[in-house]
Amino acid sequence: MSVHDFWTPFSAGPFVNSLLIGLTLGAIWLLAALGLTIIYGTMGVINMAHGEFIMVGAYFTFMMQSMAGIPWLLCLPLAFIGVAILGWIVERLLIRYLYHRPLDTLLATWGVSLILVQGVRLIFGGEPQYVEVQPAALRESASIAFVHIPWLRIFILGATLALAAGTWAILYKTVYGVRVRAVMQNKEMAASFGINAQNVYGMTFAYGAGLAGVAGAMFGGLKTVFPDMGLGYIVEAFLVVVTGGGHLFGSIYSSAILGELNSVFSYFTNTTFARFVLFVLIVVFLRFFPQGLFPEAKARR
Amino acid sequence: MNRTGGNLYHNSTAQWLAYIALFGLLAIIPVVGAEPFQLRTFAGYAVFAMLAVSVSMVWGFGGILSLGQGIPYGLAAYCMGATMQMQFQTPDEPIPSFMLTNELEELPGVWKPFWHTHIGLILALGVPTLIMTVFGILMFQARLAGAFVAIMTLAMLNAFYSMAQDLQPFTAGFNGISPPNAFKAFGVEVDPYSPMMYWLALGVLAVVTFASKYMLQSKFGTIVQASRDDAERVRFLGYSVAYYQVVVFVFGGLIASLAGIVWVMIQQYVSPTALETPFSIYMVVWAAVGGRHSLFGAIVAAIVLNYLQTELADISETWQKAWLLILGGIFVAVVLLLPRGLAGAFEYLIGWIPFGGRSAKPAARPEAG
Amino acid sequence: MGIILELKDLTKAYDTYAVVDHLNLQVNEGELRCLIGPNGAGKTTTMDLITGRQKTTGGQVIFDGRNITGLKEHMIVRRGIGRKFQVPAVFKDLTVRENLEVAFNRNPDPFANMLMMFRRTDKARFDEIVDLIGLGERLGERAGYLSHGETQWLEIGMVLTQNPRLLLMDEPTAGMTEQETHKTSQIFNRLRGSHTLVVVEHDMTFVREIADVISVLHMGKLLAQGTMAEVENDPKVREVYLGAEGISDAT
Numbered sequence: 048m049s050v051h052d053f054w055t056p057f058s059a060g061p062f063v064n065s066l067l068i069g070l071t072l073g074a075i076w077l078l079a080a081l082g083l084t085i086i087y088g089t090m091g092v093i094n095m096a097h098g099e100f101i102m103v104g105a106y107f108t109f110m111m112q113s114m115a116g117i118p119w120l121l122c123l124p125l126a127f128i129g130v131a132i133l134g135w136i137v138e139r140l141l142i143r144y145l146y147h148r149p150l151d152t153l154l155a156t157w158g159v160s161l162i163l164v165q166g167v168r169l170i171f172g173g174e175p176q177y178v179e180v181q182p183a184a185l186r187e188s189a190s191i192a193f194v195h196i197p198w199l200r201i202f203i204l205g206a207t208l209a210l211a212a213g214t215w216a217i218l219y220k221t222v223y224g225v226r227v228r229a230v231m232q233n234k235e236m237a238a239s240f241g242i243n244a245q246n247v248y249g250m251t252f253a254y255g256a257g258l259a260g261v262a263g264a265m266f267g268g269l270k271t272v273f274p275d276m277g278l279g280y281i282v283e284a285f286l287v288v289v290t291g292g293g294h295l296f297g298s299i300y301s302s303a304i305l306g307e308l309n310s311v312f313s314y315f316t317n318t319t320f321a322r323f324v325l326f327v328l329i330v331v332f333l334r335f336f337p338q339g340l341f342p343e344a345k346a347r348r
Numbered sequence: 349m350n351r352t353g354g355n356l357y358h359n360s361t362a363q364w365l366a367y368i369a370l371f372g373l374l375a376i377i378p379v380v381g382a383e384p385f386q387l388r389t390f391a392g393y394a395v396f397a398m399l400a401v402s403v404s405m406v407w408g409f410g411g412i413l414s415l416g417q418g419i420p421y422g423l424a425a426y427c428m429g430a431t432m433q434m435q436f437q438t439p440d441e442p443i444p445s446f447m448l449t450n451e452l453e454e455l456p457g458v459w460k461p462f463w464h465t466h467i468g469l470i471l472a473l474g475v476p477t478l479i480m481t482v483f484g485i486l487m488f489q490a491r492l493a494g495a496f497v498a499i500m501t502l503a504m505l506n507a508f509y510s511m512a513q514d515l516q517p518f519t520a521g522f523n524g525i526s527p528p529n530a531f532k533a534f535g536v537e538v539d540p541y542s543p544m545m546y547w548l549a550l551g552v553l554a555v556v557t558f559a560s561k562y563m564l565q566s567k568f569g570t571i572v573q574a575s576r577d578d579a580e581r582v583r584f585l586g587y588s589v590a591y592y593q594v595v596v597f598v599f600g601g602l603i604a605s606l607a608g609i610v611w612v613m614i615q616q617y618v619s620p621t622a623l624e625t626p627f628s629i630y631m632v633v634w635a636a637v638g639g640r641h642s643l644f645g646a647i648v649a650a651i652v653l654n655y656l657q658t659e660l661a662d663i664s665e666t667w668q669k670a671w672l673l674i675l676g677g678i679f680v681a682v683v684l685l686l687p688r689g690l691a692g693a694f695e696y697l698i699g700w701i702p703f704g705g706r707s708a709k710p711a712a713r714p715e716a717g
Numbered sequence: 718m719g720i721i722l723e724l725k726d727l728t729k730a731y732d733t734y735a736v737v738d739h740l741n742l743q744v745n746e747g748e749l750r751c752l753i754g755p756n757g758a759g760k761t762t763t764m765d766l767i768t769g770r771q772k773t774t775g776g777q778v779i780f781d782g783r784n785i786t787g788l789k790e791h792m793i794v795r796r797g798i799g800r801k802f803q804v805p806a807v808f809k810d811l812t813v814r815e816n817l818e819v820a821f822n823r824n825p826d827p828f829a830n831m832l833m834m835f836r837r838t839d840k841a842r843f844d845e846i847v848d849l850i851g852l853g854e855r856l857g858e859r860a861g862y863l864s865h866g867e868t869q870w871l872e873i874g875m876v877l878t879q880n881p882r883l884l885l886m887d888e889p890t891a892g893m894t895e896q897e898t899h900k901t902s903q904i905f906n907r908l909r910g911s912h913t914l915v916v917v918e919h920d921m922t923f924v925r926e927i928a929d930v931i932s933v934l935h936m937g938k939l940l941a942q943g944t945m946a947e948v949e950n951d952p953k954v955r956e957v958y959l960g961a962e963g964i965s966d967a968t
Contacts, residue, residue: 093495144684150413150494154636155683157629161676169669278625282506285499319514326507330486330500337490567818567833574808574819581806584768586794586822586879595827 055315060193065314066307071200073306074207077299078265079280080287081210082258084298087288089231089251091149092142095157097284098277099164100256104130104263105272106167109176119181119268123206126264127257134256138249146248160277168274178267185268203265210258211299217254218295227251286329292339301340305329357695366644367561371554375547384541389658391540391614393651394549398556398607400634400650401643405560406600407632408640409569411576412593413494416501418628419483419508420476420601422620424608426512426519427475429618430459431468432527446520456518465533472609473602480601484594491590493579502625509623524619531613540614549610556603557643563599564643572596633679639691649690653678721746721781721913722767722883728775729762729937736762738937739776744883749905749914751924754934755957760917761803763934764885768800769793780883795825799881803888803917805868809861813852813871816860817843820875842880849904850874866897873904877912884908886916890923902926933957 083097094100104126111117111125137159145152180186185199218224229237230247238244266280287305291297305325312321333339356362374394378387399417406412433444442455462468483504487497512519519525531538538545563569572592575582579589612618621627638649653675661668686693722744729737737759744750752760765771767778769790778786785793794800807816821839824830847853850870855863860871869889876884889905890898898920905927908914918924924931924945931948933940941951948954 087495093498141680141684148687150498151683151687153413153495153498154632155680158633158676158680158683161626161672161679165669165672165676169666169673282503282625286503289496289499317514319510323507323511326503330483330504333492333496333500334486334490337492337496563831565834566831568827568830570811570815570819571827571830574811577808577810578806580770580790581802581808582819583790584794584800584802584806585820585875586791587825588789588791592827 057315062311062314064194064196065310067194067196068200069307069310070303071196071204071306072310073303074200074204075266075269076280076283076287076306077211077302078203078207078262079259080284080291080298080302081207081214082255082262083284084288084291084293084295085214085258086252086255088294089227090142090146090248092146092252093149093153093156093285094252094255095153095281096137096160096163097156097255097259098279098281099160100130100134100259100277101263101266101280102167102272102274102277103133103163104260105178105267105276106171106176106263107260108178108264108267109272112179119179119264123261123264126260128260130260130263131253131257134259135249135253137256138252142252143245143248164274164277171274173274175271175273178264178272180268199265199269203269206261206265210261211295214258215295223247223250286326290329290332290339292341294341297339297341355695355699356701357698363644367557370644370647371550371557374550378543378546387543387546388541388614391546391549392611393654394546394553395607395611395614396631396634396654397647397650398553398603398610399631400638400646401553401556401560402600402603402607403631403635404638404640404643404646405563405603406597408635408642408646409564409576410572410593410596410600411493412597413498413632414501414597414600415498415625415628415632416505417600417604417631418505418623418625419501420480420604421608421611421628422508422512422618422623423476423479424472424605425612425618425622426525427462427468427472428531428609428612429525429527430462431465431472432529432531432612432616433525434459434462434468435465435532436528437463444520444525446523446525447517450517452517458518469533469609473605476601476605476608477598480598481594484597485590488590488593488597491579502628505623505625505628509620509625512620512623519620522620524617524621526617527612528616530616538613540616545614549614552606552610553647556606557647560599560603560643568592568595630675633675635689637678637682637689639689639694641688642691645689645691645694719746720744722915723779724763724767724776725779726776727763727766727773727778729759729766729771730774735774735937737766740934740937740939742932742939744913744915746882746913747910749909749916749927749929751928751931752915752917752934753919753921753924753931754940757936758934759937760934761887762937764800764887764915764917767793767885768798791825794879794881797880797882798885799876799879799883800885801869801872801876801887801889803891805865805872807860807863807868807871807875809859811860812856813858813860813863814856816871816875817846817878820878822879842878846874846877849877849907851900866893866900869893869897869901870904873901877908881912883913883915886914888917888919890918890920898923899926 079101082100083094086092086094086097107129108119108122108126111122112119117125137156141155141159142152145155180199185202186197188195188197189201218227226237226242226247229240229242230244234244262280266276270276283305287298287302290305291299291301308328309321309325312324316324377390382390399421402417403414406414406417437444443452447455461471487500492500513521515521529537530540538548571582571587575587575589575592583589608622611622634650634653635646637653638645638647657671657675660671682689688695720743722742724740724742727737727740728735740759740763752763754760762771766773769785769788769792773786776786777784780796780798785796788796808819811819821843847856850873852867852871852874855867860868863871873886873889890901893901902923905914905916916927928945930942931945932942933948933951933954935957940957941948941954943951
């Protein structure tokens with residue numbers, strides 16, 4: 048970077064392109080944040096290992112492809128299942144004992160993330176691996192007039208919306224969803240109606256982890272796969288959750304807004320500076336709306 | 349546990365004696381005999397201990413889980429790096445070589461104050477303090493707490509990290525700044541391998557520890573801890589909780605800044621690694637393993653854990669890699685089984701020793717130690 | 718005796734539903750006022766609005782002739798309004814003495830308090846309060862070890878340490894045994910005259926023991942006001958409290 052060409056002047060074509068890129072960026076952040084949102088919204092747990100669940104999903108996909116030759120599209124649901132099982136185990140062995148200490152779950156899950164990163168590094172080494180996206184058409188870019196967007200990003204946008212819609216349907220249209228929401232609102236009362244909060248939590252954590260697994264399968268195709276890759280997504284994902292207020296719709300809106308803002312700032316300046324400005328803006332935003340875009344009404348005595 | 353007095357752990361005199369013994373023991377290391385390179389490593393441990401004290405103050409006692417203690421640490425380190433770099437430059441050659449490679453033709457304005465060592469030092473403490481103050485005011489006036497504070501501090505740390513990497517002409521990017529000469533002040537050159545450097549680092553650690561200990565025993569400390577336990581009640585006693593939080597947050601930042609300054613004196617090097625996310629979380633790990641409510645525990649854990657890490661890294665590369673796995677395991681186990689860390693376990697054990705005298709501190713008070 | 722607290726058209730509404738609805742209320746200096754009403758009448762919300770814990774949607778809170786609407790909680794406390802919460806809030810890790818010392822807020826500035834090593838407490842006032850709440854024997858004890866009733870008294874003591882001109886008490890006898898309730902009413906009777914108290918209570922026996930004037934809230938509005946006898950015979954009040962059974966049987 049040179050200091051002199053820091054500011055890019057406005058020009059319509061590339062600007063529109065960056066708006067579209069912003070939308071796909073928002074989708075990537077939402078995809079990374081989806082599982083986090085469900086877990087935080089339901090259980091109040093900040094899962095610091097979420098980025099590493101994404102990473103494990105990516106490595107899992109890499110293994111399925113390179114060892115068993117499973118097509119990429121089929122890897123997506125398999126990555127969901129694989130990481131969901133991992134999430135379920137983590138919940139069983141660890142999170143379960145820490146529900147009364149929410150901040151400690153943050154610390155403990157960070158310990159888990161350290162173990163996962165280092166474990167993967169010991170097994171696979173630190174060098175980057177590649178996930179091959181299939182069909183090959185997804186590796187090309189859609190070019191219409193001045194718009195150039197990789198098909199994979201469009202695919203991710205679509206897949207993210209589908210996953211968000213699916214999650215919504217599960218939460219609001221199924222018996223399981225009713226249970227989850229009952230536990231969210233009042234754990235004790237839900238328990239008195241015979242809902243096993245422990246099971247609901249276990250399943251929810253597994254589901255959120257599974258979403259991270261799918262995300263990893265896609266991100267692996269988008270960029271390279273390496274042990275520290277989770278860090279590259281986790282911060283933005285957290286910010287999506289925080290600015291959205293910790294529930295599904297909030298996260299959808301906030302990811303779209305943050306993705307667009309980041310893309311527009313990046314257009315005028317550069318990616319790093321855009322990130323910096325965006326983060327500072329979020330801090331200022333939270334000063335005035337500490338509960339995010341869509342605060343939930345709380346009853347307290 | 350015990351009701352009144354009884355536990356030696358809470359005896360004020362015993363506590364001060366323990367601190368004096370610890371620092372005395374650490375102080376005689378150069379006298380007993382240690383290789384220069386070992387001394388330099390040990391001086392580094394003192395820096396890590398300062399960082400653990402900083403986290404302990406902010407998180408353990410203030411209840412503010414900051415994952416961004418690297419911000420003041422890193423910013424101070426960069427200011428110190430710039431100061432030491434400019435001590436090397438001369439009016440004939442005013443531009444550091446990494447700037448020349450980045451095609452800068454004159455010294456950037458932000459670098460000019462570092463011509464003067466004293467201004468450089470003031471900036472190394474002032475810049476982080478200012479940033480932490482503004483950041484703290486924004487967060488705590490909005491009554492952000494718990495996980496939200498953790499996330500925001502993490503995000504800001506990340507933002508600073510990428511800036512340090514990206515602003516190559518000013519920070520030398522990924523490579524970092526490595527001032528060629530040791531730090532000079534008042535006509536004295538502080539050789540990083542000398543006992544003087546080691547004692548200086550230890551001295552700073554002692555000062556921040558005793559300052560923290562003093563603060564915790566003042567009414568300020570009690571109010572801070574009360575805010576941690578029930579912020580609303582404190583507010584309804586007429587205190588501005590946000591104000592207290594900002595002060596303790598900035599105080600912790602100041603300790604981290606001092607750590608950053610000393611670190612660069614020891615290493616003659618600063619790079620974006622100072623602002624890396626995992627490093628800031630390691631600081632929390634040290635404090636948590638030692639015992640979040642114990643400065644003493646934080647110091648000991650920071651030293652012991654880093655000593656183990658260095659020793660294992662010396663054995664082989666595999667052990668070096670395995671160390672993080674072990675650390676992750678230790679951390680999970682401590683959070684799960686020993687939430688009050690080693691100090692908490694020690695407190696429990698020492699409680700079994702009969703101790704007659706009435707303790708100066710009340711039983712089971714968390715700030716003890 | 719002048720008016721110390723005045724609520725003018727005080728309103729708190731969520732969307733279209735008003736929890737407190739244009740409430741007008743006056744409290745005289747030195748009075749002991751009881752605030753009663755069925756669940757959801759807006760009693761706790763009213764206290765929240767007075768103390769700044771919740772933001773008002775309309776109307777004013779006038780304290781000692783000055784408008785305090787919209788001030789931050791700690792600023793309102795410094796004006797002289799103390800509050801005891803419904804769920805007792807004390808610092809469990811601190812001793813009883815330390816709890817009271819934290820509450821002794823002569824100078825709220827953090828830097829001033831860094832220099833304070835807890836020696837400067839108003840001894841006479843401290844002893845007076847300890848005597849009033851009857852915890853003299855337990856000063857060295859961790860507050861976490863206190864019984865429920867003792868915890869309530871400690872919190873009352875902490876609020877009193879502030880020497881507030883107006884004390885708001887939210888269900889001070891909730892969960893207390895009969896003896897404990899009786900002791901609490903003795904405490905309140907000793908405070909009468911020297912302090913202005915507004916007490917939210919469900920326990921009618923307790924209200925009968927202490928109240929000068931009773932204000933009945935219903936649906937966020939003032940339904941009736943007067944002495945125990947007046948309120949009891951008010952047909953509107955009877956209607957609100959489970960038909961014609963009267964308030965004495967309601968809890």
